[in-house]
Amino acid sequence: MAAEEWQLIEEAKNGNESSFEALILSCKKKAWNIAFQYMRNENDALDALQESFIKIYKNLNSFKGDSRFDTWVHRITVNTCKDMLRKNEKYKLNDSLYTGGDDGDYMREFPDLEPGPEDAVVMSELASELLRCVDMLPPDHKDVIILRDIRNLSYEEISVILDASLGTVKSRINRARGNLRRMWLEQKAGKDV
Amino acid sequence: MEQHGRKMDCNCALELLSPYVDDLLDEAEAGALRSHLDACAACGEACAQLLRIREALLSIPDVPLPEGFDERLRQALARSSEEAPAGAADRLSRAAKTRSRRNRRLWSSAAAVFAIGLLSLFVYSRIDLASFDSSLSTGGAAEIAPQTAEVAQGTQEAVAEADFAKAADRDAGEARIDYVADAGAGAALSGAEGDDESAAADDDRLASANASAEAAPPEQTAGATAEQLGLYDRHDLSAYPARGTTTSAHRLNEKSVCDELLREKLAGWNYELLWEEKRDGAWIYRVKLNSNEAGTDFNQEVEIVVSAGKAPQVYYATEFMGF
Numbered sequence: 374m375a376a377e378e379w380q381l382i383e384e385a386k387n388g389n390e391s392s393f394e395a396l397i398l399s400c401k402k403k404a405w406n407i408a409f410q411y412m413r414n415e416n417d418a419l420d421a422l423q424e425s426f427i428k429i430y431k432n433l434n435s436f437k438g439d440s441r442f443d444t445w446v447h448r449i450t451v452n453t454c455k456d457m458l459r460k461n462e463k464y465k466l467n468d469s470l471y472t473g474g475d476d477g478d479y480m481r482e483f484p485d486l487e488p489g490p491e492d493a494v495v496m497s498e499l500a501s502e503l504l505r506c507v508d509m510l511p512p513d514h515k516d517v518i519i520l521r522d523i524r525n526l527s528y529e530e531i532s533v534i535l536d537a538s539l540g541t542v543k544s545r546i547n548r549a550r551g552n553l554r555r556m557w558l559e560q561k562a563g564k565d566v
Numbered sequence: 567m568e569q570h571g572r573k574m575d576c577n578c579a580l581e582l583l584s585p586y587v588d589d590l591l592d593e594a595e596a597g598a599l600r601s602h603l604d605a606c607a608a609c610g611e612a613c614a615q616l617l618r619i620r621e622a623l624l625s626i627p628d629v630p631l632p633e634g635f636d637e638r639l640r641q642a643l644a645r646s647s648e649e650a651p652a653g654a655a656d657r658l659s660r661a662a663k664t665r666s667r668r669n670r671r672l673w674s675s676a677a678a679v680f681a682i683g684l685l686s687l688f689v690y691s692r693i694d695l696a697s698f699d700s701s702l703s704t705g706g707a708a709e710i711a712p713q714t715a716e717v718a719q720g721t722q723e724a725v726a727e728a729d730f731a732k733a734a735d736r737d738a739g740e741a742r743i744d745y746v747a748d749a750g751a752g753a754a755l756s757g758a759e760g761d762d763e764s765a766a767a768d769d770d771r772l773a774s775a776n777a778s779a780e781a782a783p784p785e786q787t788a789g790a791t792a793e794q795l796g797l798y799d800r801h802d803l804s805a806y807p808a809r810g811t812t813t814s815a816h817r818l819n820e821k822s823v824c825d826e827l828l829r830e831k832l833a834g835w836n837y838e839l840l841w842e843e844k845r846d847g848a849w850i851y852r853v854k855l856n857s858n859e860a861g862t863d864f865n866q867e868v869e870i871v872v873s874a875g876k877a878p879q880v881y882y883a884t885e886f887m888g889f
Binding site for chain 1: 580581583584585587588590612615616618619620622623624625626627628629631632635636638639640642643644646647846848869871
């Protein structure tokens with residue numbers, strides 16, 4: 374870690390807010406985009422980001438330098454987002470896990486193709502479709518798709534952020550991609566009918 | 567999986583697609599995979615789709631951070647600094663609060679035990695009087711029974727509070743508990759690491775409590791004679807059925823509450839519990855659903871979160887396709 378960064382960390386630990394602002398300057402945008410991909414709307418993402426940085430500020434003493442500082446920031450951001458999502462009402466379990474048909478043909482519900490927050494930026498139609506599928510993934514698959522395929526973080530960084538072994542990360546990415554591909558193909562098949 | 571020298575099969579190829587896309591395969595593996603992809607249209611198509619997906623997701627541009635966030639953060643930090651001083655003073659303050667919380671829990675546990683003792687004396691003295699009063703009718707016993715039931719309920723709650731305080735100390739950071747998949751309807755749900763025996767004992771008590779409930783639920787014994795009342799030891803909480811009892815009985819073991827809710831949610835399913843872990847006050851269960859009540863095969867994994875606390879409930883689940 375650069376000496377300047379350590380200096381800023383020490384100053385921030387002693388309550389120097391300007392040093393803290395300088396410290397987070399380089400990782401603020403990445404953390405914001407991670408929060409945005411998790412929360413999927415600007416207001417919630419801003420709340421998550423603010424809460425993350427407050428936690429980072431208050432817990433600077435717990436940063437031991439065994440990872441890069443920005444990786445540690447991303448880890449706190451991801452955990453804060455996941456905590457907020459868990460508390461969100463819309464994730465409450467319905468009475469039935471599946472939507473059942475008369476003949477027991479259980480279908481997964483796919484998201485409606487309504488304009489979403491990603492329309493704030495210009496992206497391909499395919500990317501928009503995929504993001505809606507990503508929203509429907511289980512949490513541990515969503516994690517790795519956001520961090521690897523959207524944010525392009527390395528396997529090592531993801532391992533630190535998710536506090537999982539490299540082997541687990543590899544396996545999870547493999548399954549998540551398979552799941553996402555199947556989900557996307559099913560959605561396409563549904564549209565084409 | 568090692569099939570460099572032989573022809574690769576599709577299962578192996580599909581497993582290698584993801585690391586291949588991320589350039590993680592060695593040259594031999596990558597070469598073998600490329601040969602298979604050239605020869606197999608289905609796997610070739612799967613690889614092309616994966617590459618397309620990755621390219622599309624990587625192309626999503628960054629969202630600009632809204633203006634004004636810096637000022638917003640500055641104000642939030644200032645507010646939080648006013649509420650809790652930073653640095654050493656803050657650490658001391660937090661340590662003092664932690665000690666104070668721990669002391670409060672110890673005192674409340676001690677107070678609960680003292681209250682249990684007093685209530686026990688009171689209950690036993692009331693029962694003794696009732697049993698030696700030959701003029702007691704069934705109605706008389708019924709008069710006493712609700713009162714003793716209330717006292718017993720209070721005893722229950724006092725015990726539950728003491729144990730709940732202990733359980734609260736175990737909160738957060740409990741390691742994930744992995745189970746060997748057990749074929750058949752519902753692998754046993756056991757307690758947390760380091761607490762297996764007490765949790766299993768609680769499960770046994772709940773099971774025997776259910777059986778006791780069918781034989782003679784407390785509501786019926788309220789109208790019984792004093793002699794029949796003696797069949798129930800009001801300090802043996804297993805005499806009370808798990809279902810229908812207030813959460814105070816369940817507070818004896820927060821984990822047992824969550825296990826019970828999970829069992830209720832999955833009643834009728836043939837499932838295997840793969841692992842469970844405690845996180846942020848909730849229990850997270852990874853369950854493999856083998857088949858439903860009607861016998862329809864699923865072979866899918868779900869993740870179910872059961873929140874503990876005063877109003878435990880199952881509130882979150884995910885599903886994803888099978889392997």
